[in-house]
Amino acid sequence: MDDQINCPQCNSENAYNDGSLWNCPDCGHEWNPDTPAAATDVEAGQGVRDANGNPLADGDSVTVIKDLKVKGSSLVVKGGTKVKNIRLVDGADGHNIACKIDGIGAMNLKSEFVKKA
Numbered sequence: 001m002d003d004q005i006n007c008p009q010c011n012s013e014n015a016y017n018d019g020s021l022w023n024c025p026d027c028g029h030e031w032n033p034d035t036p037a038a039a040t041d042v043e044a045g046q047g048v049r050d051a052n053g054n055p056l057a058d059g060d061s062v063t064v065i066k067d068l069k070v071k072g073s074s075l076v077v078k079g080g081t082k083v084k085n086i087r088l089v090d091g092a093d094g095h096n097i098a099c100k101i102d103g104i105g106a107m108n109l110k111s112e113f114v115k116k117a
């Protein structure tokens with residue numbers, strides 16, 4: 001077992017592999033690390049890339065490169081805002097990063113407006 005994986009849901013180190021799936025005894029999450037859609041896309045060269053063309057992955061930290069208005073509100077995400085622990089999503093409208101921003105909350109961003117921190 002040189003390949004310990006932490007639970008993606010609660011980050012527990014107690015997750016174990018039962019042969020086909022990983023199980024987390026702490027939160028009950030089960031997952032298969034071999035078939036995450038995002039990772040497959042990255043391997044195929046179609047992954048989400050930042051403004052500089054660097055590939056992004058779940059859990060990355062990024063910096064917003066320009067002021068972004070938050071749809072449906074008067075809030076603005078300032079250029080330079082650091083965003084931790086992003087999650088790649090299949091954003092049909094181009095908003096392919098799900099994240100949580102301090103002072104604003106959960107929102108989706110376009111990868112073209114961030115760069116890897």
Ligand SMILES: [Zn+2]
Binds near residue numbers: 007010025027
């Ligand atoms: Zn867990």
